[in-house]
Structure formats: C-alpha cells, structure tokens
Amino acid sequence: MTDASLSRFMGGPAPGVEPSPRAALNVPGRNRVLDALPAHERDDLLSLMVRRPFNAREVVLEAGQPIHHAYFPLHGAASLLVYMQDGEVAEVNTIGNEGMLGLPLLHAVDRSHTTAIFHTPAEAFVMTAADLQSALIRGGALAQTLQRYANGFINQTCQLAACNRLHHVEQRYCRWLLMTHDRVGRDSLALTQEFLAVMLGVRRATVNIVARDLQRSGAIRYRRGAIAVLDRRALEERSCECYAIIRNYYEDALGAAPPDDTPARQGRAAAHGSHAYEVRNPAC
C-alpha cells in the first residue's frame, strides 16, 4: 500500500486536530489535577502531603520497583524512561504539573514499569501510596479527576509515539522545549544538548545542528548546561502540531489552564514558591 493509498484508507488528517490558539500547557506553581478538585477535597489531600524540592536527575520511580509515593509536580518536568537489556535508554513520556507521577496506583498497581527522573530542578507535593489509595477508596472527585488525567496521559503517549516516528528532529526539539518551558516556568532551562540528544533518541551532533540553527534564528540561546528560551512564538512555529494537540488533550481532560500571568510569559524569570495552595500540615 502506498503512502497515498494509506492516507485515503486512513481517511486523511484526523478531524478536530487543528489546534486553536490557547494559553500554555500549564501554569508553573499550580498542579492541574489538584486545581480540578473541589476546594474542600483538595484541602483534605494537601493535609496528607509534603511539599519538597527535587534536584535535576533525581529518580522518583524505578522500573520494577514498588511505588511508595505519588508526586504532584508544581514546577519542573519529569521524564519516563525505558531501559533496554543492552543498556540503551529511551524517553517514552514526560510529566509535569498537569498531572501526577505514580499513575499505576490509580489502577491498583503498586509497581512502576518505567523509571522516572526529574530532568530539571523541580518542586512537588508528595503523598504516600497508602494515603493516595485510601483517598481513592473514600470516593469524591479524586478518582474521576485522575481517570480523566490518565486518559489525557494515554493520548499524549500515543501522540508522542507517532511524533517520534514521523516528525523531524527540529520539530521534536521545539516541541520538547516548549513542553519543558511550560512546566518549569523559567526562560533559562538547566539542560545540556547531550541530555536532549538522549531524550530525543538522536545523535549529539544532530542536536547540535538543530540548536545552532535555532540560536542563529534568535529562538534560543545556549551555553554549556543551559538553554534560554528567547522567542516562544518562533519555537511554536517551528514545532510540529503535537505540542498544541497535547495541550488540547489536557484541556479536554482537566479544563482550561488558569490564565498564565507568570513573569516567564513576559520574558522574565519566574518567581518560584507560589502561595497558590494553603497547606494545613505544618510539615509541608
């Protein structure tokens, strides 16, 4: 079957995938799952959580190991990694403050199939797996909200599988950077080209060429260990459609993100440590 006949067989472009102009994927300092809960239920959950920072490269889930905690990021982004028997590693998904790390717990599975690391410095609310499962059993809106998020996450997984198969590395580089920029809330991202090469599954030299072109165009500026986002609009124009489509998945799942008035959107460094959540637990 030729590509053209396959296209006819598949019915051409999927309907409804044309992204509409909307705000960013999420707003740094807030977690969209927690934001989607009724206030009283969110407050009850927050009383069971500890708010803590994480270092870049910190491992929070290990493949094949029990899941002891669930993580609701506020800032930062995590990569889900799959290791092959020969030691090769591939990023299969990313999670930020639109969701939760430890999703198997929702499905009564207490082990992780993937390894999860924060690929940037991060901050998250953390609760024990036992407390999360007790909260799910008590009922309320949490289970349904996490189910909706899980559906968005599955959609994202499918989209990224197609993206990694079909889209050019520069498009994927821009998509990856935009999603991380949304989640981190700073214009300066502590990332190396070598790390991006691993995450994108391409050679370091290929990533260097992409980064050089983007820097020449004024979209980014990079130096050793840091990439600065200078022109988001340019990155959006050079990204594939997957960035906007994934953003729309989470809007469908969790509602529109709150208006993003963080300084990062204005081209300045964001002030972290948002006081958006009142936490009753003094340990938090």
Ligand SMILES: [Zn+2]
């Ligand atoms: Zn794509």
